[in-house]
Amino acid sequence: MDSYFRGPLWLILILFTLPHVTYNMSCPSSCMCFSTGAVKCVGYTITDIPDQLPAHTYLLLLNDTNMNVINEQSLANKRFLLRFSLTYSHLHTIHPQAFHVAPQLKSVKLSSNNLSTLPAQVFSPLTTLQQLHLDGNQLEIIAADMFDGLVGLQDLDLSRNKLADLASDVFDGLTNLTFLNLGRNFIKKLPPTIFRSLTKLRQLVIYHNELEVLEAALFDELVNLEELKIHHNQIASLPPQVFWSLRNLEILTLSSNQLQAIPEKTFYNMPKLSKLTIYNNPLLSLPDQLMGHMPEIKEFYLYSTNLTTVPGNLFANMSGLQTLNLHLNDKLRDLPSDLFCCLPHLLKLSLKSNNLHYLHPQLFSKLTTLGILLLNNNKLENLPENIFSSNTALKSLTLSGNPWDCTCRIRGIARWVRHNEHVVVDKEDVICHSPVYQLLRTLGSLRDEEFNFCTATRVPSNSPTHSDVHEPTQPFHSISTRGQRSASTTTPPMTTSSTTQGATQRVTIPATTKPANPTTLGAKKLLTSLHTVTTALPIEEPLPSTKTHSTYYMSPPFYDLLVVEQGPEFVHHNFHRGWVYVWFLPSDKTLAGFLMFSHILLVATGLSLILFAMYGMYRLNKTIDKLKTECAHYEG
Structure with missing residues (x-):
């Protein structure tokens, strides 16, 4: 039985193996x-x-x-x-x-050879040719009849050559072409009718050339175009309505050109657009009517420009937007409060490395799906406490590289950062830049109780107005009083305004004792030294009833730190019988200069005396050594 089957099996194996061996x-x-x-x-x-x-x-x-x-x-x-x-x-x-x-x-x-010329009509016999790639050569000229007869051609790549000019009829007859790559050449201008036969073209690549202008009717016949890449050129202006015929366009890249302005309604009639880039242009402004209805757009890149602001309705017609890169605009200082009103599907928003000083409390309120928000490297000193209250989907937030001002106004956003540390991915680098007593602290380390003295108060008619009692916003002079605190009950701070020789100073003094009678000797001394003093009473408490009608109210002793906003150059204080006495001395430039000169003279004199003494010691030592030597000689 085995020998019966063995012969046919070997024959079948040989028949299957023979073609591969051959x-x-x-x-x-x-x-x-x-x-x-x-x-x-x-x-x-x-x-x-x-x-x-x-x-x-x-x-x-x-x-x-x-x-x-x-x-x-x-x-x-x-x-x-x-x-x-x-x-x-x-x-x-x-x-x-x-x-x-x-x-x-x-x-x-x-591709990638050393072709510098091509024989005339060398490809004409290839009447069924669908794909022709000549990229990466040294071609400087393409003859007008080079592609004659290639009626079936669909894919043509002429990129990475040395082409500078193209004949207006060079692509005539290529009615089935769907892909054309002219990128990375030296083309300065394209004839307005060069693409007139390419009615089926879907992808057109002209990036990395030297185009300076686009002719008004250049794209009029490209009714089926889906992708247009013209970035990295020298285009300084756009004709009005130059893209209006591209109703099927999905990708448009205009980045890295020389555009300072864009005409109104430039991006109208492109309802299928999904990606738009206009970054790295020296744009100075954008018109109010720029973007048409484009519900399919997913990505928009607008960065590295000279914009100082953008129209409030810029993104109003981009309801499908998911990624928005509006960063690296070092002059972009302001954003309209309703700029992001109509982006219900936005997932990533980058505002990093701009020049933003302030953000409206409702700026992000409609971005309920936002997961990534980049705010690092701006000029933000503070943020409204509830600015992120609507962003429940937020998973990644960057805040570093901003000059955070960790005074009273920071309390709200510091609390938010503390409660959402898992969201702030760079929390260790979100640090205070001012005032000096908070320098280099992280926002997450600031506690609510540190700001108990910040609450405002109502004041009587003969006291300073509300506008006179405010959070200091300028650099402070700080004087430590550590070890001189009173052990009495804590009360909120008082803010003292003083006028000395026409200059106004504000002193914020967190208090540890209740206000004393302003008729005391200490009060008199303080008032005399300040010349004129007006004081707001403790915060969030009504003005206490008092029988005295004095204009002045005494501030209580303070905590470890005395903060003087734009204060005098010389401040002195002493502690006596439970009172802190603060003395302000007005500055005098002539006196200050004399004192500085005297100080330098004294230092120089002291150094000279030290050097003279050292030299004298040296000479004395040499003389003693010499005498010892002579004595030893005589003794010997």
Whole structure:
């Protein structure tokens, strides 16, 4: 039984194996041949297309070879070959008849070679050609009739050459072209009718050229265009309505040009747009009517400009926006309060590295889906406490690199940061820049009880107005009084305004004792030294009833720190019988200069005396050594 089946099994195995053995035996050296009909040849030993290829080869890839010329017989006898690629091989010459022997080719790739010229109509025999790549060569001129007869061409890549000018009719007849790449050349201007035949074009790439202008009717016939990339050029202005015919456009890149202004309604009639970039342009302003209805847009990039603000309705027609990069605008100082009103699906918003000083409390209130918000590296000193109350989906927030002013106004946002530390990803770098007594503290380390003295109060008619009692916003002079506190009950602070020789000073004094009778000797001394003093009473408490009608109210002793806003240059205080006496001395430039000169003179004199004494000691030591030597000599 075994011998009965053994013969047919071996026969079947031989029949299945024989075609593969025969195929591998016919594969040239330096090549890999695949049963699918693809052949790949690599190496400098290859100087021409191998003659002995498997009969059914339809794809031939030659890479890194020493083949510099395609002669008139290189592609002969390859009637099944449909796709031919010769790349990175220093190819510099193509025979005018090279493709006459292979008219069946559908794809020709000659990328990354040294072609500087092409014979006239060299590709014309390829009437069924669909793909032609000539990128990465040294081509400076494309003849007007170069693509004659290529009515089936769909994919044309001319990028990374040295093209500076193109004839207006160079693409005429390419009515089936869907992809055209002219990027990374030296094109300065495109004729207004150059794309008139490309009604089926879907992708047009013209980036990294030297275009200075776009003709008004340049894109009028590209009614099916889906992607237009014209970034990294020198375009300084746009014609009105230049993109209006592109109703199917999905991607538009205008970044890295020289645009200072954009005409009104430039981006109208593009309802399918999903990505728009206009960053890295020296834009000075944007018109109120700029963006048309584009509900499909997902990404918008507007950064590295000279904008100081943007229209409040800029994003009003972008309801589908998910990523908005509005950063690196070092002059962008203000944002309209309703700027982000109509972005219900926004997931990421970048406002980092701008010049923002203030954000409206309701700025982010409609961004209920926002997950990432970047506010780092601005000029923000404070934020409203409830500015993020609506952003329940927020997972990542950056706040570092801002000059946070950790005075009373910071209390609310510091509390929010403390309760949402998991959201603030750079919390260790969100630090106080002022005042000096809070310097380098993180916002998360500030506690509510540190701001108990911040609450405002009502004052009587003969006391300072509310506008006179406010949180200091200028740099402070700070005097430590550590170890001189009274152990009495704590009361809120009082704010003292004083006028000395026409200059106004505000002293914020957190108190530890209740106000004393202003008729005491201490009060008299303080009032005399200040010349004129008006004092607000403790916070959030009504003015206590008093029988005295004195204009002045005495501030109580304070905590460890006396804070003087824009105060005098010289402050002195002493503690006596439970009272702190503060003496202000007005500055005098002449006196200050004299004192400084005297100080320097005294220091210089002291140093001179020290040096003289050291020299004297040196001389004395030398004399003593000499005497010792002489004495030893005489004794010997």
